[in-house]
Structures are given as C-alpha cells and as structure tokens.
Amino acid sequence: MTAPPVCPACLGELAPPDVWSDRWRCDRHGDVEPFHEARSSREQVLHSLRQTSRVPVWLPSPMPVHWFVSGVGWAGDDRTGAHATAISAGGPSPVGGPAEMILVAESPRVGLGTRLAGLTAPDPERLDEVPEAKVEAAGHPTALWPVAAPPDRAAFVGEALGVWLWCVLWPADAALLLMEHLVIEDLRDNPTLVDRLLFGAGGSHLSAL
Numbered sequence: 001m002t003a004p005p006v007c008p009a010c011l012g013e014l015a016p017p018d019v020w021s022d023r024w025r026c027d028r029h030g031d032v033e034p035f036h037e038a039r040s041s042r043e044q045v046l047h048s049l050r051q052t053s054r055v056p057v058w059l060p061s062p063m064p065v066h067w068f069v070s071g072v073g074w075a076g077d078d079r080t081g082a083h084a085t086a087i088s089a090g091g092p093s094p095v096g097g098p099a100e101m102i103l104v105a106e107s108p109r110v111g112l113g114t115r116l117a118g119l120t121a122p123d124p125e126r127l128d129e130v131p132e133a134k135v136e137a138a139g140h141p142t143a144l145w146p147v148a149a150p151p152d153r154a155a156f157v158g159e160a161l162g163v164w165l166w167c168v169l170w171p172a173d174a175a176l177l178l179m180e181h182l183v184i185e186d187l188r189d190n191p192t193l194v195d196r197l198l199f200g201a202g203g204s205h206l207s208a209l
Contacts, residue, residue, distance in 0.1 A: 005034030008075040008084065009111030009122060011209060024077070029122075033075035033083045033110050037207050042072045046087075046194050049074055050187045053082040055163045056105040057187035058137070059197070060089065064177060067091030068200035070100065073207070075112050084110045088203040099174035100203045103184060104166035113166035116205065117147055117155035123164070124157045131158070133178040137165060138186050144178070161186065170205060 005014055007026035014034055015025045023031040038045040049057050053074065060067070071088035084106030093099035104113040111122040119125075124147055131143035137160040144156035144167060154175035155168045169175050187193050 005036050005077075006207075007032050007111075008035035009115050011035070011115075011207060022079070029111065033080075034077055035075045035084075035112060036073060038072040039202075042069060042199055043194055043197075045072045046187060047191070049082055049085055050191055050194075053085055053188065054080070055083060055085055055107060056138070056161050056165075057085045057087065058103040058105055058160075058165070058184045059087055059187055059193050060103075061183055061185040061190075061193055061196075063089065063197065064091055064180070064182075067101075068198040070200055070203035071102075071206040073112075075106070075110050083107045084112045086112060086116070086206060088206050090200060090203055093171070093174045094176040094180070095173050097171075099170060099177070100205055101167065101169045101174065101177065102203075102205060104164070104168070105160070106164050106166070108164070113157065113164055113168075115209070116168045117157070117166065118150040118153065119147065119155075132156070133167070133175070135165075135167070135178065136181070136183040137161070138184075138189065168205075 024034040070090040073086040074082040075084035076082035086104045088102045109122045133144040144158040149155035153170045154172040
C-alpha cells in the first residue's frame with residue numbers, strides 16, 4: 001500500500017495526467033515525477049522496484065550493525081518506471097542515540113534528493129573541490145561532496161551509475177557512519193539483498209520537508 005502521489009520536491013498535491021498531457025503536474029514545480037512512499041509491504045515494493053526502476057535501488061550491504069530498513073520511496077509512474085528511488089534505514093548513531101539515513105538515486109531535475117537535503121534547487125549547486133566522504137557503490141569507490149544542509153542533518157551527493165547519489169543523515173553527527181567504509185549495492189543486480197534485510201518501524205523523514 002502506498003500513499004497518494006505528491007511532488008517529490010515540495011510534497012504538494014499533483015494534478016494527474018489528462019487528455020492534454022501524460023505528465024503529473026505540480027502548481028509550484030510544473031511537470032514532475034510523482035513521489036510515492038510505501039506504507040506497508042516494503043519488501044514487496046523493493047522487489048517491484050528491482051524490476052521496474054530506471055535508476056539504482058541502493059541498499060547497504062551489509063547493513064550497519066543493528067540497523068534496519070525504515071522506509072521505501074520512489075518517484076515515477078507505472079508507464080515510465082522509477083526515475084528516483086529512496087531507501088531509508090534506521091539504527092544507532094555512532095555517537096549514541098537513534099539515527100536515520102536515506103540513500104537516494106535519481107535522474108537530474110527530479111528534486112527528491114535536494115528536498116531531503118533541505119535545499120530548494122532541483123539539483124545540487126556547485127560542489128566543493130574536495131569530497132569529504134566516500135562509499136563503495138556497486139563495487140566502485142565513489143566520492144561524496146557535502147552540501148549546505150540545515151543543521152539538523154548532514155547531506156552528501158555524488159554520482160554513481162550515471163545518476164545522482166545522495167546520502168542524507170539525521171542527526172548531523174550521524175555522518176560519522178560514512179567513516180566506517182559503507183558499501184552499497186544496487187538491488188537490480190542482486191535480488192538476494194532483500195532476503196538479508198530487517199524491516200522495522202517507519203522513519204520520519206522520507207515524506208517530510
């Protein structure tokens with residue numbers, strides 16, 4: 001079960017396709033890819049995304065100790081498939097207390113990653129010359145650059161498999177997790193990843209501004 005589709009950039013209501021256009025439309029952002037969040041059956045949604053997504057479905061492999069999948073979101077429709085995917089995970093922060101991390105893969109100008117990072121532009125602005133973090137994505141070392149996120153979170157962006165890769169963490173000091181050699185895999189290449197996952201209580205940030 002999923003919530004009604006909304007704008008990936010502002011969570012505003014959308015006008016559905018009609019006889020004049022085959023696109024979903026936001027009053028603020030124009031034609032957009034509709035954003036959905038799975039409210040239940042997250043495991044089944046992941047299997048569906050593995051078959052239909054046009055962008056990676058990033059999952060930590062292995063998941064950090066005591067972490068679990070807390071949400072699944074995507075932007076797209078049944079006709080064209082997902083142009084963005086977002087997987088949230090929850091668990092203990094390296095410095096204590098609860099933390100949440102969202103991994104986003106998205107085509108340019110979707111706006112999902114920037115909304116989660118607390119930015120307003122559909123794509124990241126000019127990045128610093130030197131990246132501050134690195135993950136291993138689909139077997140390749142992948143640099144991540146910090147972006148100017150609100151103080152309640154840390155946000156990083158890079159490029160992997162030809163599309164944006166976002167990693168957003170709450171609270172900000174949970175970014176220390178990226179110092180632990182985080183490895184992520186594309187579910188499209190390894191369907192057995194789902195079988196290794198734990199699913200827990202829903203996160204609070206996938207559908208939040």
